[in-house]
Amino acid sequence: MIKITNLHASINGKEILKGLDLEVKAGEVHAIMGPNGAGKSTLASILAGREDYEVTEGSVDFDGVDLLALNTEDRAREGLFLAFQYPVEIPGVSNVNFLRTALNEIREYRGQEQIPAKDFLAMVKEKSKLVELDAGLASRAVNEGFSGGEKKRNEIFQMAMLEPKLAILDETDSGLDIDALRIVSNGVNALKSDNNATIVITHYQRLLDYIVPDFVHVLHDGKIVKTGPKELALELEEKGYDWLK
Amino acid sequence: MGYTEEELAEDLKNQEYKYGFTTDIESDDAPKGLNEDIIRLISKKKEEPEWMLEYRLNAYRIWLTMEEPIWAHVSFEKPNYQDIIFYSAPKQNQKAKTWEDVDPELKETMNKLGISLEEQKRLQGVAVDFVMDSVSVATSFKEKLKELGIIFCSFSDAVKEHPDLIQKYMSSVVPVTDNYYAALNSAVFSDGTFCYIPKGVRCPMELSTYFRMNKSGTGQFERTLVVADEGAYCSYLEGCTAPQRDENQLHAAVVELIAMDNAEIKYSTVQNWYPGDKNGKGGVYNLVTKRGLCEKGAKISWTQVETGSAVTWKYPSCILKGDNSVGEFYSVAVTNNFQQADTGTKMVHIGKNTKSTIISKGISAGKSQNSYRGLVQIHKNADNARNFSQCDSLLMTDECGAHTFPYIECKNSTAKIEHEATTSKIGEDQIFYCLQRGISEEKAIGLIVNGYCKEVLNKLPMEFAAEAQKLLAVSLENSVG
Numbered sequence A: 001m002i003k004i005t006n007l008h009a010s011i012n013g014k015e016i017l018k019g020l021d022l023e024v025k026a027g028e029v030h031a032i033m034g035p036n037g038a039g040k041s042t043l044a045s046i047l048a049g050r051e052d053y054e055v056t057e058g059s060v061d062f063d064g065v066d067l068l069a070l071n072t073e074d075r076a077r078e079g080l081f082l083a084f085q086y087p088v089e090i091p092g093v094s095n096v097n098f099l100r101t102a103l104n105e106i107r108e109y110r111g112q113e114q115i116p117a118k119d120f121l122a123m124v125k126e127k128s129k130l131v132e133l134d135a136g137l138a139s140r141a142v143n144e145g146f147s148g149g150e151k152k153r154n155e156i157f158q159m160a161m162l163e164p165k166l167a168i169l170d171e172t173d174s175g176l177d178i179d180a181l182r183i184v185s186n187g188v189n190a191l192k193s194d195n196n197a198t199i200v201i202t203h204y205q206r207l208l209d210y211i212v213p214d215f216v217h218v219l220h221d222g223k224i225v226k227t228g229p230k231e232l233a234l235e236l237e238e239k240g241y242d243w244l245k
Numbered sequence B: 001m002g003y004t005e006e007e008l009a010e011d012l013k014n015q016e017y018k019y020g021f022t023t024d025i026e027s028d029d030a031p032k033g034l035n036e037d038i039i040r041l042i043s044k045k046k047e048e049p050e051w052m053l054e055y056r057l058n059a060y061r062i063w064l065t066m067e068e069p070i071w072a073h074v075s076f077e078k079p080n081y082q083d084i085i086f087y088s089a090p091k092q093n094q095k096a097k098t099w100e101d102v103d104p105e106l107k108e109t110m111n112k113l114g115i116s117l118e119e120q121k122r123l124q125g126v127a128v129d130f131v132m133d134s135v136s137v138a139t140s141f142k143e144k145l146k147e148l149g150i151i152f153c154s155f156s157d158a159v160k161e162h163p164d165l166i167q168k169y170m171s172s173v174v175p176v177t178d179n180y181y182a183a184l185n186s187a188v189f190s191d192g193t194f195c196y197i198p199k200g201v202r203c204p205m206e207l208s209t210y211f212r213m214n215k216s217g218t219g220q221f222e223r224t225l226v227v228a229d230e231g232a233y234c235s236y237l238e239g240c241t242a243p244q245r246d247e248n249q250l251h252a253a254v255v256e257l258i259a260m261d262n263a264e265i266k267y268s269t270v271q272n273w274y275p276g277d278k279n280g281k282g283g284v285y286n287l288v289t290k291r292g293l294c295e296k297g298a299k300i301s302w303t304q305v306e307t308g309s310a311v312t313w314k315y316p317s318c319i320l321k322g323d324n325s326v327g328e329f330y331s332v333a334v335t336n337n338f339q340q341a342d343t344g345t346k347m348v349h350i351g352k353n354t355k356s357t358i359i360s361k362g363i364s365a366g367k368s369q370n371s372y373r374g375l376v377q378i379h380k381n382a383d384n385a386r387n388f389s390q391c392d393s394l395l396m397t398d399e400c401g402a403h404t405f406p407y408i409e410c411k412n413s414t415a416k417i418e419h420e421a422t423t424s425k426i427g428e429d430q431i432f433y434c435l436q437r438g439i440s441e442e443k444a445i446g447l448i449v450n451g452y453c454k455e456v457l458n459k460l461p462m463e464f465a466a467e468a469q470k471l472l473a474v475s476l477e478n479s480v481g
């Protein structure tokens, strides 16, 4: 699904990623853990195509295409989805209008017809149930006045609507209480299939009780310094990250 | 990534020269410049009655004693009034003869704006079958209006057919002496629209010049007068969202609205005149005086979406004379490249319990300057007057400017005045968020900007709102920096 090789990237002349390797296959869930400032969000941003970062070395193969050669919107249209750590508000633009625009742009890129309004609304209904998103929230402006938990839930709702090949969840668990965590995780698990993959970025192993990863990676100082099975997360919880340095 | 409005307009200009449209000088044109003889000529050509000529001459003499205003936050070279042709018979030959002659890029822009093919043809003045069709539509409209006693005709026709009404109401809200451009307009106005809604009649359709059967003689110095008699209602649409190119550098229109006791007038404008090219060359100077008078319990709402013109100088205002009257002003003003806009409103509270609302959304891109200028004036006897103003500015680049000049004059201590203002830069984070969902930058800007203007766009009549939304997106293409 995605193969990252020797990725180096910097911002304002400061190197943040220093030779990162990672491969995720279809049907897998990978967790990336690591201390604050390790470069986890940076990795997510670079994969999504944020222009502030400069990739100085390395390559990323995304299901057969050279990801780094594509602009941000085409990466999304190829099936890459990022659930943001801090989702922004877009006042005055309803969630449904936003999603319909996105969905149709993606469909157009893939040479598909625009989605009929009826089918779209049925889809909104079905997918909002998945994350127990209040029907009212779907018609409200994108993230405007949403609580922290609602914003995160809305990210997963959007993910459900856009049906990506690869979803990267950046600290989707932060700021969620136990109930919300369960709802969000159920949503992610329900969307899991043999044809898609998920990268879960998190601080806490508690999320991994709900979304069970096939692999756990530790990102430290711009590199993956350790990879292990899901039990590695427990070990990290106990011992912290210092022993890996 | 597509072309801009400016390039399109520039193309159009070249196109016109290519076909030599501008070389045909109508024999009906007056010589350049302005003097009493020219005014007599205009009046004669239009076969006007003596009183109209006297009105024009009086206005001209007043204009001669006035100075061009300099207080607005705009700078442009003052027009040379002796170099302008003040009377020109409508030129049909500037229009494309057949649909195939119409610039394909213009067609594409109109498609982008979602303007129907029929409408596009009408705007370009082609397609005989459609013109026929629109005449029949217009005729049935006219019949319907006539049944209700509504008068809706060109200003010239009104001068001849309804002289009593014109003499009674013309200049009753915007006196000839009001300002330099209003005086000039009064002296030389070309044509415009007159509209009268009788007592208690609710006009069942949006009135727009589109459905006026007479030729669309708008031109440089347009004059509009709308009178809603007691308890009457009408909604009037001015302008159109298709790119409008005009040779005339200077536009000085006057619009007067009169809402008698308990009447209501909604006046909506979409202005998309040629804004000049990317380097600030050319473009229309849009120097307009718009004002409405509210009698007891009456209401006037101005809604405007301004995206065109090199220079905009425009303050649609309400005189809230009658007790319990209401004035509203909803505005979106977009400036790009080197455009300059100084626009806002004046709410003059004279009657008791009068209420006004001002919502202004300024969007500046490129190196443009965008100013809101508003005056809320509460007179001595205006007990319990209330005003709420909200002026928001959105910046698309670091090089543009947004300015807010709110003035308040309050002579009554029971008045309640609230003013809110915000300035924000379009968020890169917002755009990135949209891009990450697969939305193109162009569409993302459209979404964000339309969201930002929603309160104003919601006030436009439905069909108009959809077109205005697209227009905003097209005007701001490639504008984030």
Ligand SMILES: Nc1ncnc2c1ncn2[C@@H]1O[C@H](COP(=O)(O)OP(=O)(O)O)[C@@H](O)[C@H]1O
Binding pocket: A011, A012, A014, A016, A034, A035, A036, A037, A038, A039, A040, A041, A042, A043
């Ligand atoms: N715009 C920026 N300019 C300079 N340094 C930055 C910028 N953005 C992030 N960084 C730095 O990059 C490093 C990695 O940040 P980030 O990817 O957000 O870490 P994580 O998500 O793992 O907590 C940090 O040291 C952070 O300070």
Ligand SMILES: [Mg+2]
Binding pocket: A040, A041, A042, A085, A171
């Ligand atoms: Mg982070």
